[in-house]
Amino acid sequence: MSDKAFVLGCSAIGAGLAMIAGIGPGIGEGYAVGKTIESIARQPEAQGDCTRTMFIGVAMAESTGIYSFVVALILMFANPFIKRLG
Amino acid sequence: MILAAGDVTDFLSINLTTIIASWLNLLILFLVLKHFLFDKVNKVLEDRKNEVAETYKRADEAEENAKKLEDDYRERLSGAKEESAQIIQAATKKAQQRSDEIIAEAKTEAKGITENARAEIEREKKIAVNKIKDDITDIAFSAAQAVIEKDLTSEDNEKLIAEFIDSVGEA
Amino acid sequence: MDDIGAGPKVVFEIGSIVITETVVMGWLIVAVVTLLCLWLTRGLKKVPDSKRQVVAEMFVKFVNDMVKKNMGEKLMGYSPYIGALLISAVLGALISMVGLRSMTADINVTAAWALLTFVLITFHKIKANGFVGYLKSFAQPVAFILPLNLISELATPASMAFRLFGNVAGGMVITGLLYGALGTASEALHLHFAFGQWAFSALQVGIPAVLSIYFDLFSGCIQAYIFSMLTMVNVGAAAEE
Numbered sequence: 295m296s297d298k299a300f301v302l303g304c305s306a307i308g309a310g311l312a313m314i315a316g317i318g319p320g321i322g323e324g325y326a327v328g329k330t331i332e333s334i335a336r337q338p339e340a341q342g343d344c345t346r347t348m349f350i351g352v353a354m355a356e357s358t359g360i361y362s363f364v365v366a367l368i369l370m371f372a373n374p375f376i377k378r379l380g
Numbered sequence: 381m382i383l384a385a386g387d388v389t390d391f392l393s394i395n396l397t398t399i400i401a402s403w404l405n406l407l408i409l410f411l412v413l414k415h416f417l418f419d420k421v422n423k424v425l426e427d428r429k430n431e432v433a434e435t436y437k438r439a440d441e442a443e444e445n446a447k448k449l450e451d452d453y454r455e456r457l458s459g460a461k462e463e464s465a466q467i468i469q470a471a472t473k474k475a476q477q478r479s480d481e482i483i484a485e486a487k488t489e490a491k492g493i494t495e496n497a498r499a500e501i502e503r504e505k506k507i508a509v510n511k512i513k514d515d516i517t518d519i520a521f522s523a524a525q526a527v528i529e530k531d532l533t534s535e536d537n538e539k540l541i542a543e544f545i546d547s548v549g550e551a
Numbered sequence: 552m553d554d555i556g557a558g559p560k561v562v563f564e565i566g567s568i569v570i571t572e573t574v575v576m577g578w579l580i581v582a583v584v585t586l587l588c589l590w591l592t593r594g595l596k597k598v599p600d601s602k603r604q605v606v607a608e609m610f611v612k613f614v615n616d617m618v619k620k621n622m623g624e625k626l627m628g629y630s631p632y633i634g635a636l637l638i639s640a641v642l643g644a645l646i647s648m649v650g651l652r653s654m655t656a657d658i659n660v661t662a663a664w665a666l667l668t669f670v671l672i673t674f675h676k677i678k679a680n681g682f683v684g685y686l687k688s689f690a691q692p693v694a695f696i697l698p699l700n701l702i703s704e705l706a707t708p709a710s711m712a713f714r715l716f717g718n719v720a721g722g723m724v725i726t727g728l729l730y731g732a733l734g735t736a737s738e739a740l741h742l743h744f745a746f747g748q749w750a751f752s753a754l755q756v757g758i759p760a761v762l763s764i765y766f767d768l769f770s771g772c773i774q775a776y777i778f779s780m781l782t783m784v785n786v787g788a789a790a791e792e
Contacts, residue, residue, distance in 0.1 A: 353777045357710060360717035367717075367724060371557070372391040389558035389571060391720075397568050398559075398659035399666075405577035406635055406664065409584060413638070414631035416588035421611040424595045424604075431597060 301375045309369040315362030322355040513545060520544050559657050576654040580642045610634070621780065622787035629786065636664065637779045644719050644771025648763060655771075656720040658712065661778075665708035665715075668782045672707070675789035711781055718774045722766025730759050 330348040334341050368374070389395065520541055559572040591607040599605050611630075614637065618630040643654030654660055677685045689700045737743045737752035744751045 349773055350777055350780060353714075353773050357714040357717070360714055360721065361710075363721050364713055364717040367720065368392055371724075372393075387561045389561065389569075391558050392658055393558055394662075395569065395571060395659050398571055398573050398657060399663040401570075401574040401577060402660045402663035403667065405574075405581055406639060406667065408581050409635040409639060410632050412581065412585045412588055413634050416585065416592055417607060418611055418614075418631045418634065420592045420595055421607050422615075424597065425608065425611070428597050 297379055298376065301379060302373070305369040305373050305375060309366035312362045312366040312369065316359045319356045319359035323352045326351050326355060516548055517541055517545055520548075559652055571657070572652045573654050573657040573660055576643065576646055576651060577639075577660070579651075580639060580646070580654065583642070584638055617780075618783060621783040622790070626787060626790055629783070633779050633783055636782060637775055639664075640715065640775030640778050641772055644767055644775060647719075647723065648767050653719045653723055653767070653771075655715055655775075656723045658716045658720075661712040661716040662708075664778070665712035668711060668785065669705075669708035671782070671786045672789045675786055679790060707781075707785060711778060715774050715778050718770050719766075722762075722770055726759055726762050726766060729762055730755060733758060 326348055330344050334344050337344075524537075524541070524544075562570050562572055562575050564570060591603050593603070594601070595604055595607075599608065611634075614630050614634040615627070618627060618633055622629060640655055643660070647653040647656070673685075676688070680688060689704070690697050691700075733754040734743070734752045737754040740754075742753035744753075
């Protein structure tokens with residue numbers, strides 16, 4: 295097995311592992327949405343505010359997932375380790 | 381790495397030209413939005429806000445004015461009522477006074493007239509009495525002449541007559 | 552696979568200065584927005600009689616209200632900048648719906664904007680606290696927390712840049728992957744038709760559009776909103792201190 299193939303394979307595994315971080319935002323977003331629905335049920339007149347704030351919060355929570363996704367993308371498409379091989 | 385047209389850059393490559401160009405684009409967009417959209421629209425919005433505020437102010441002023449006028453009228457109306465009552469009172473008083481005066485005058489006049497009339501009556505009476513006296517004197521004289529065909533002195537005659545008259549007058 | 556994870560193409564170069572697709576998209580957006588602004592603000596009246604003016608006023612009011620709420624009355628001068636950020640980010644993401652490359656799917660653009668935000672934050676912090684006060688604020692509340700404060704200070708622009716870039720580029724990559732997968736599936740199901748140079752896969756019609764609507768329209772708009780929101784909140788907070 296060549297060095298390059300090994301590095302590429304490990305990078306692919308790493309990219310896959312990086313995406314495990316998607317669990318966190320998933321749980322967080324679900325929790326945020328659930329709480330928002332609770333508050334809307336309690337105060338239906340505040341639906342607009344609640345929804346807007348929820349979207350912002352969800353997008354914020356998503357950023358951790360996005361970071362891991364960026365890492366995965368880097369490993370797949372702009373692999374820095376391949377360049378190190380020379 | 382020297383790139384030519386049509387080359388594809390890396391997924392995560394840092395490109396200073398792109399960064400600077402992005403800043404310039406954002407700056408241009410900022411200026412464009414500021415001068416062509418925000419300044420103009422803000423001015424219009426501000427104008428409209430001012431106009432609405434002005435309109436409201438004017439309406440408020442008009443309302444206040446109307447209220448003031450109404451108050452004024454009401455005050456004046458109540459004043460007029462009072463005044464009219466006063467005037468009526470004064471007129472009544474005056475009329476009363478006048479009527480009293482007139483009545484008093486009339487009374488005085490009536491009294492004067494009565495007095496005059498009485499005086500006249502008295503005078504007439506006196507005249508009448510005198511006339512009657514004279515007439516009686518004449519009648520008595522002629523009667524006496526006729527009865528007493530006697531020549532009397534004028535002096536005696538007169539005396540007799542006076543006595544006669546007095547006796548008649550007393551009767 | 553080659554064109555899925557690719558960066559922006561080079562359109563032309565002047566000497567060693569390389570102009571990529573991203574920059575051209577930026578120019579396109581600036582041109583479109585300029586024309587749009589000129590068209591929208593033609594014949595503004597106190598009493599609006601055209602839909603153009605209503606749209607222009609709605610946008611301006613939306614941005615003004617946002618800036619007023621998040622930055623305060625004093626920093627209302629930033630509203631055109633926030634509007635520019637919002638429009639650039641939204642159009643930069645939406646431009647991929649007409650088949651061009653998203654402007655914000657280039658880390659250079661988002662990094663440039665985030666750096667600008669960082670500069671504004673620092674400027675307002677120095678303005679509010681003085682230079683010494685600004686430096687001292689890193690050692691608050693205790694001195695050994697300094698590296699953490701430094702990292703958190705630098706993390707703000709980095710996270711902003713990567714958030715926007717990651718969303719748009721991720722959407723682009725996923726759409727590309729799906730497109731490729733649908734092409735392969737079409738070939739496997741014998742739904743791939745080729746007429747000489749022309750190639751056509753039946754499954755590639757329609758299905759990627761749904762994904763595109765989520766990633767470009769929804770995600771792009773939300774992330775643009777969040778980027779401008781974070782800029783406003785951070786700069787506003789820095790100015791208040």
